Amino acid sequence: MTDHNTTDKTTADKIVSAEQLLLSRGVKPTPQRVVIADYLLQTDSHPTADEVLSAVSGALPVALSRATVYNTLNTLKDAGVIKEVLTEPGRVRYDANVSHHHHFVDVKTGQILDIPADKVEAIGQLLGDQYKVHGFQVLFYGELEQN
């Protein structure tokens, strides 16, 4: 299992703690926010809000409210610490890899993998004449060959 986040230069120049990352983006590092950010930095599973809640609720001495999870995810998204990923109807997934990249959805397992932008390089210019492209997201569906 690769862990893109701890080696992602876009997220940070060195391996930073969640707390440092939040501070650098102007987000007050409360215990709840640190635990949630930390979980997202450590996983590559593109979890939903609910999955975040169950994953981290044991990590705090106090109960973690569902509202806090949603508040925090929105705060982190607005601060550019994480990104939303839409792969299926009706659910939003989150990704702490905020570098320019795309996703590969394994239609058999539901597994979602990051695809680095350099694999998909030229595409951004394709529309240059008629559109001002701020960004784009490529969503692949398929199957992993082995694994």
Added chain:
Amino acid sequence: MTDHNTTDKTTADKIVSAEQLLLSRGVKPTPQRVVIADYLLQTDSHPTADEVLSAVSGALPVALSRATVYNTLNTLKDAGVIKEVLTEPGRVRYDANVSHHHHFVDVKTGQILDIPADKVEAIGQLLGDQYKVHGFQVLFYGELEQN
């Protein structure tokens, strides 16, 4: 305003009625289904289920149930008559252009435009070594230059 659907060879060889299209895909053309399919074939606005409901509810002598709209959209999707498009959290949009194409989201207006696949050609092969790509969707965000 371009109308991709009536000229889309993938949808049909000639301009077909919604009724003929449904028959050709093995879907019984009830009045509700015909009206909904017809609306989707005529628009390029990528409507949500709710937008479909308000757009077509006047077109039938009887009341059109919300459940029927959802049932029909799912039936048409399963039959390959329409496709789901995910551009924003929490809402599913529908597109009667089932040819291989992508989308451009104008971040100012929310307008969603179709981008033909030939504009985005090579990308499908990029992952060939490690993944079996069944398909992919490119979602562009940006602004229209003029319009």
Added chain:
DNA sequence: TCATGTATTTAGAATAAGTCTAAGTTGAGA
């Protein structure tokens, strides 16, 4: 140190999108 004010967190209510249920309707074929 203490009081105060603002930000944050919380539980639970509210909302919105979509699905389910059970009853009624339709229509094709015997």
Added chain:
DNA sequence: TCTCAACTTAGACTTATTCTAAATACATGA
């Protein structure tokens, strides 16, 4: 004409997310 399966319906339900109002936590200035 009768029957049966498919379809539609209203409304209940579910699920994901947001809102609300009260409680808590902190940093700051007196």
